[in-house]
Amino acid sequence: MRLIPLIGALAALTFTATATAQQIDSVEVRDPIHMLTGKGGNIGVLIGEDGTFMIDDKFAPLTEAILAEVEQLGGSAPTFLINTHFHGDHTGGNENLGDAGSTIVAHEKVRERLAEGSEIEAFDMVMPPQSGAALPVITFSQDIRFHLNGETIDVFHVPAAHTDSDSIVHFRDANVIHTGDTVFNGFFPFIDTAHGGTLEGMIAATERVLTLTDDDTRIIPGHGPLADRQQIQGYRDMLTTARERLGKLKAEGLSAEEAAAEQPLADLEEEWGDGNFSADQWIEIIYDGV
Ligand SMILES: [Zn+2]
Numbered sequence: 001m002r003l004i005p006l007i008g009a010l011a012a013l014t015f016t017a018t019a020t021a022q023q024i025d026s027v028e029v030r031d032p033i034h035m036l037t038g039k040g041g042n043i044g045v046l047i048g049e050d051g052t053f054m055i056d057d058k059f060a061p062l063t064e065a066i067l068a069e070v071e072q073l074g075g076s077a078p079t080f081l082i083n084t085h086f087h088g089d090h091t092g093g094n095e096n097l098g099d100a101g102s103t104i105v106a107h108e109k110v111r112e113r114l115a116e117g118s119e120i121e122a123f124d125m126v127m128p129p130q131s132g133a134a135l136p137v138i139t140f141s142q143d144i145r146f147h148l149n150g151e152t153i154d155v156f157h158v159p160a161a162h163t164d165s166d167s168i169v170h171f172r173d174a175n176v177i178h179t180g181d182t183v184f185n186g187f188f189p190f191i192d193t194a195h196g197g198t199l200e201g202m203i204a205a206t207e208r209v210l211t212l213t214d215d216d217t218r219i220i221p222g223h224g225p226l227a228d229r230q231q232i233q234g235y236r237d238m239l240t241t242a243r244e245r246l247g248k249l250k251a252e253g254l255s256a257e258e259a260a261a262e263q264p265l266a267d268l269e270e271e272w273g274d275g276n277f278s279a280d281q282w283i284e285i286i287y288d289g290v
Pocket of ligand 1: 087
């Protein structure tokens with residue numbers, strides 16, 4: 001792949017020294033579930049008498065600020081911590097929280113990829129091999145169900161989507177979903193094709209989210225603002241259009257660069273191209289996974 005400058009993407013997905021000063025803010029999703037924003041992937045947190053249940057943990061230097069925000073909301077260090085996938089902007093706090101006594105739960109591929117270490121070429125991002133408290137201690141291959149704080153929470157794997165390690169979290173009673181990075185709300189999503197991600201799998205994961213939602217569902221995306229069902233439908237439609245057009249160009253034998261030069265997603269750029277990737281960049285990032 002041609003090396004392309006991804007300044008916006010870098011800011012969103014990697015941690016820079018300047019970000020240590022960044023605050024963690026919280027948004028009420030539906031009591032007692034909150035979304036924590038700030039650098040890195042969105043955190044979901046359920047707080048109650050049975051303990052704190054948290055989804056993802058951003059970057060290690062933010063753990064203190066995250067725990068301070070959770071405390072403000074009446075919680076404490078998570079009893080359970082879910083990793084939606086292995087990327088460092090969602091698992092960077094694992095070691096800190098593992099040391100603080102959290103039980104980390106994830107799809108088996110998350111543990112495998114964290115233990116192996118990984119490199120994301122597109123962002124020049126290297127994750128060294130992790131061990132000990134940084135690794136999930138409970139892993140699953142399909143799904144797992146939690147019962148705490150009056151909630152029934154399903155965590156289920158969606159294959160070959162943003163990576164090969166993705167899970168979606170469904171709070172059945174509260175009607176809230178955390179999609180992990182299968183949804184970037186409002187912009188072209190990163191698909192990690194070097195680690196098993198595919199456009200087809202992103203579409204399938206989004207379809208699965210839609211089957212679980214109604215007009216009242218509140219959806220925490222991996223990146224971007226809180227979403228409703230209508231926004232997820234728009235996102236699904238964008239992905240489907242991209243699959244159709246890029247699939248055609250790929251079948252004609254065009255390379256990623258040649259496909260991008262055809263400007264097949266020019267009409268989608270205004271709505272989806274200003275958060276992370278331009279249409280050209282996005283095509284080159286995901287083309288292997290089309
Ligand atoms: Zn990710």
